[in-house]
Amino acid sequence: MAGNTIQKAEASSSRKVFALPARANRSRDEERPSTDEWGKDPLDAAGVAIDRVAHAALARLTSGLSPMALAGAVMDWAAHLAFSPGKQLQLVHKGVRKAARLNEYLGRTMLGRDSGCCIEPLPQDRRFADEAWQKWPYNVISQAFLLNQQWWHNATTGIDGVTKQHEQVVEFASRQVLDTLSPSNSLLTNPVALTRTLETGGANLVQGFQNWMDDYSRILLGTGPVGTEHFQVGRDVAVTPGKVIFRNRLIELIQYAPTTDKVRPEPVLIVPAWIMKYYILDLSPENSLVRYLRNQGFTVFIVSWKNPVEDDRGLSFDDYPPSGSWRRSMP
Numbered sequence: 001m002a003g004n005t006i007q008k009a010e011a012s013s014s015r016k017v018f019a020l021p022a023r024a025n026r027s028r029d030e031e032r033p034s035t036d037e038w039g040k041d042p043l044d045a046a047g048v049a050i051d052r053v054a055h056a057a058l059a060r061l062t063s064g065l066s067p068m069a070l071a072g073a074v075m076d077w078a079a080h081l082a083f084s085p086g087k088q089l090q091l092v093h094k095g096v097r098k099a100a101r102l103n104e105y106l107g108r109t110m111l112g113r114d115s116g117c118c119i120e121p122l123p124q125d126r127r128f129a130d131e132a133w134q135k136w137p138y139n140v141i142s143q144a145f146l147l148n149q150q151w152w153h154n155a156t157t158g159i160d161g162v163t164k165q166h167e168q169v170v171e172f173a174s175r176q177v178l179d180t181l182s183p184s185n186s187l188l189t190n191p192v193a194l195t196r197t198l199e200t201g202g203a204n205l206v207q208g209f210q211n212w213m214d215d216y217s218r219i220l221l222g223t224g225p226v227g228t229e230h231f232q233v234g235r236d237v238a239v240t241p242g243k244v245i246f247r248n249r250l251i252e253l254i255q256y257a258p259t260t261d262k263v264r265p266e267p268v269l270i271v272p273a274w275i276m277k278y279y280i281l282d283l284s285p286e287n288s289l290v291r292y293l294r295n296q297g298f299t300v301f302i303v304s305w306k307n308p309v310e311d312d313r314g315l316s317f318d319d320y321p322p323s324g325s326w327r328r329s330m331p
Helices: 002-017 035-040 042-061 067-082 085-110 138-156 164-180 191-200 203-221 289-295
Strands: 243-247 251-256 268-270 282-284 300-305
Touching: 067 164, 085 138, 138 164, 191 203, 251 289, 282 289, 289 300
Parallel strands: 268 300
Antiparallel strands: 243 251, 251 300
16 A cells, blocks of 8 residues: 555654664663652752753754764764774875876966866856856866865765764765855855956845845744745645544644545555654645645545644653554544
């Protein structure tokens, strides 16, 4: 059944992504003091409350990213690299070769020769696609950046002993830092931005500063990014008609009736990952899996996960799939 296929895929993905260490599989009574113990020693309850406040403040400051997890990944990478002389030798060799390629490219461009590129950007990288990037000195600047980016990819991957997860974290983090330092993000090293600034007399910089102020004020006020007001649930997204047939503390179960005269005997049950909104599969009439299935004669059921609020702070992964109690309470 299609619903079973989706359920199995979701369950498999959830187990892989959200698998917790063995310690997390213990009961809550083993992990933290019981209510009776808190009553005997108020410092236990106070300590837990302080930790929660501190962690919540840190999460707000880092946009939900864990600096401890990032530090652990970096330490894993750095420690194994420090004790990998072979890998270090490879990186030195690659660095020397890239420097030689850049110097050769620089010499050809200074002599006015048609030198081409010493390194091509990735197909999806359009930052240096404009013709202005092919002129001196911006061609050398962009080529130096791409060579440096490639070297850092080699430095953060392929190190024996580093866990796959930590390798991916470090490689991703290094790529974000390099993208931030890209010459395309600086006015003085971006020929396209410089040309636009001259054409507008600096008005583009004023407009950009106003956009930044608007974004920053939205962050402080907790409002959504620009344009989110144009995507209201039930009006712009999730417009397929359905009805809630079941509700508990964690979910709402939505049913969508088929639009055909003949109805298929097997319904489709879709259980999205609990970090996703159900209407990811019903974005618009032209881009809706739900609408497609209804038009094929299927009765569709989708689980909509409740947004946690303060009263749900006691929930844990044990309450969610694949082994959560929500399944036992469904009809």
